[in-house]
Amino acid sequence: MKSFGTAIILAGGKSSRMGFDKQFIEVNQDRLMDIVINKLKKEFKEIIIVTNKPEGYYKNQYIVTKDIIEGKGPLSGIHAGLKLSSSRYAFVVACDMPHINLDYIRYMKEFIGNENIDGSVTKYGELVEPFNGFYSKGIIENIEKHLLNQRRSINSLLKELNIKYVEESKAREFSPNWDMFINLNTQEDLIGYLKKID
Numbered sequence: 001m002k003s004f005g006t007a008i009i010l011a012g013g014k015s016s017r018m019g020f021d022k023q024f025i026e027v028n029q030d031r032l033m034d035i036v037i038n039k040l041k042k043e044f045k046e047i048i049i050v051t052n053k054p055e056g057y058y059k060n061q062y063i064v065t066k067d068i069i070e071g072k073g074p075l076s077g078i079h080a081g082l083k084l085s086s087s088r089y090a091f092v093v094a095c096d097m098p099h100i101n102l103d104y105i106r107y108m109k110e111f112i113g114n115e116n117i118d119g120s121v122t123k124y125g126e127l128v129e130p131f132n133g134f135y136s137k138g139i140i141e142n143i144e145k146h147l148l149n150q151r152r153s154i155n156s157l158l159k160e161l162n163i164k165y166v167e168e169s170k171a172r173e174f175s176p177n178w179d180m181f182i183n184l185n186t187q188e189d190l191i192g193y194l195k196k197i198d
């Protein structure tokens, strides 16, 4: 089994704050998702999209799948993605995070190395950034138990697992303004992003 050959993109949310489906946002006629996918392809052989609209994708370039435990938020997506992953650790990102940082991804791979952990994510003050992180295929059952107990929080699950944390100061060396963790929740977020890339 490969160690780090897989990236999972979560695209099964309701986009309630954005008001239209975030997975199909277009930037200069390209789908934002395609920009994300094309960057990830440089570092990952296997791309898995976990979506609630599989019909919206061409399936020859990547794996397209749906939640198995539906309607429980991002952990549902991580769960379905890990099930199909052929790698020991999968990189997990949200469909609305445009600033994929390949240098940071490479750093995280080395940081994990051969260690036997449940995942690796980045600290942010007292909080953690659950995306732009690596998760082990070994936590599938942990996620199932968590969701069956009606617990949806990734952060509360992480507290129960063996996670290796990257310090915020280290991550800031790669992304001083924290861009690589920015996600587009609202139309204001999207407008701000479009202005910046102009």
Ligand SMILES: Nc1nc2c(ncn2[C@@H]2O[C@H](COP(=O)(O)OP(=O)(O)OP(=O)(O)O)[C@@H](O)[C@H]2O)c(=O)[nH]1
Pocket: 010, 011, 012, 013, 014, 015, 016, 017, 018, 022, 050, 051, 052, 067, 070, 071, 072, 073, 074, 075, 076, 077, 078, 093, 094, 095, 096, 183, 185
């Ligand atoms: N597969 C899957 N992905 C999800 C689910 N809920 C959220 N996501 C994804 O997780 C990421 C982070 O979620 P949010 O930023 O809260 O997105 P969202 O839930 O669509 O947006 P809001 O409705 O505004 O909260 C996004 O990439 C979502 O597409 C889900 O139930 N299943």
Ligand SMILES: [Mg+2]
Pocket: 013, 014
């Ligand atoms: Mg949400």
